[in-house]
Amino acid sequence: MSFPVGVSACVIGEKVRFDSGHKRSPFVTKELAPYVNFVPVCPEVAIGLPVPRPTIRLLDKGNVGDIRLVETKDASKDHTERMVAFSERKADELAHKALRGYIVCAKSPTCGMERVKVYRENGYTSDISGVGLYTQALMDRMPWLPVEEDGRLNDPILRENFVFRLFALDDLYRSVESGVTRKALVAFHSRYKLVLMAHSPERYRELGRFMANIAEYDIDDFFHQYRTQFMQSLAIRATRKKHTNVLMHLQGYFKNNLDKSQKAELTHLIHAYRQGTMPLLAPLTLIAHHLHNHPDDYLASQAYLKPYPDALRLRYGL
Ligand code: SF4
Structure with a gap:
């Protein structure tokens, strides 16, 4: 099983940077690569800039909303129009490819996702926190798409959240592969209830109400709205507190199956996770064991319990 994920070409080792170098990410090219096409x-090469090339940067000329992409040593060499035109065209093309996510190169005036330096004409940096022109176009065109920077993927929590979203979006697309139907979407949503609770109880309730009214919508309109709302809900960070609530909710399913000491053991692990002395995997492993002994179709279907391949070892750091 593999699925398409967009990537800044330099992040997978292509020597396309201004200095003919690359920014190869070991996590992306080794650990994630087996699951991904x-x-x-490289937008800068795509608009015809050479390798190597003069460095470019974002320039705030003082007019609201007018950030230019110019060469560092000669601001009269302005690539803004070409980059914006390419970015909008490419984002539109990629929107039809059902990408599951996009990994962009940090700090780049073209590919950076956040906190890209913006300069003023006097050479000092502006207070504005910039976004690379290409990545801005991607995020505007595909607000549902998980986008993350190479450097941030070294953080175990951000990495887990991003990879989780890739697999969730893939699951959504596969769920409607043979047609977008109410039945397929209701079944999908049902499998992600615990996940949504862990990310945002408020969004969980909102999406539940939205799903309850599915019959009132044109199914394709519903799908497009649901995809954005669902994916944006997953982008909200799942905290220890919210995971603890989900674990206690899960515990409730076994109240008639576990004896006193088994209940105490699970309570202890959930509490230890809440206190930060145990990883999330500890109570989840015990829950998986109880689920094996006391099968439950609803729980077994929950993406929360098996979100992505174990080989990615993403929950160790949570
Ligand atoms: S950051 Fe983007 S524009 Fe710059 S070299 Fe990498 S892919 Fe090309």
Whole structure:
């Protein structure tokens, strides 16, 4: 099983940077690669800039909303229009490829996702926190798409959240592969209830109400709205407190099956996770064991319990 994920070409080792170098990410190219078909793009090369090339940067000329992409040593060499035109065209093309996510190169005036330096004409940096022009176009065109920077993927929590979203979006697309139907979407939503609770109880309730009214919508309109709302809900960070609530909810399913000491053992692990002395995997492993001994179709279907391949070892750091 593999799925398409867009990537800044330099992040998978293509020597396309201004200095003919690359920014190869070991996590992306080794650990994630077996599950993914990369769709590499270097927007700067795509608009005709050479390798090597003069460095470029974002320039705030003082007019609200007018951030230019110019060469560092000669601001009269302005690539803004070409980059915006390419980015909008490419984002539109990629929107039809059902990408499951996009990994962009941090700090780049073209590919950076956040906190890209923006300069003023006097050479000082502006207070504005910039976004690379290409990545801005991607995020505007595909607000449902998980987008993350290479550097941030070294953080175990951000990495887990991003990879989780890739697999969730893949699951959504596979669920409607043979047609977008109410039945398929209701079944999908049902499998993600615990996940949504862990990310945002408020969004969980909102999406539940939205799903309850599915019959009132044109099914394709519903799907597009649901995809964005669902994916944006998963982008909200799942905290220890919210995971603890989900674990206690899960515990409730076994109240008639476990004896006193088994209940105490599970309570202890959930509490230890809440206190930060045990990883999430500890109570989840015990819950998986109880589920094996006391099968429950609803729980077994929950993506919360098996979100992505174990080989990615993403829950160890949570
Ligand atoms: S950051 Fe983007 S524009 Fe720059 S080299 Fe990498 S892919 Fe190309």
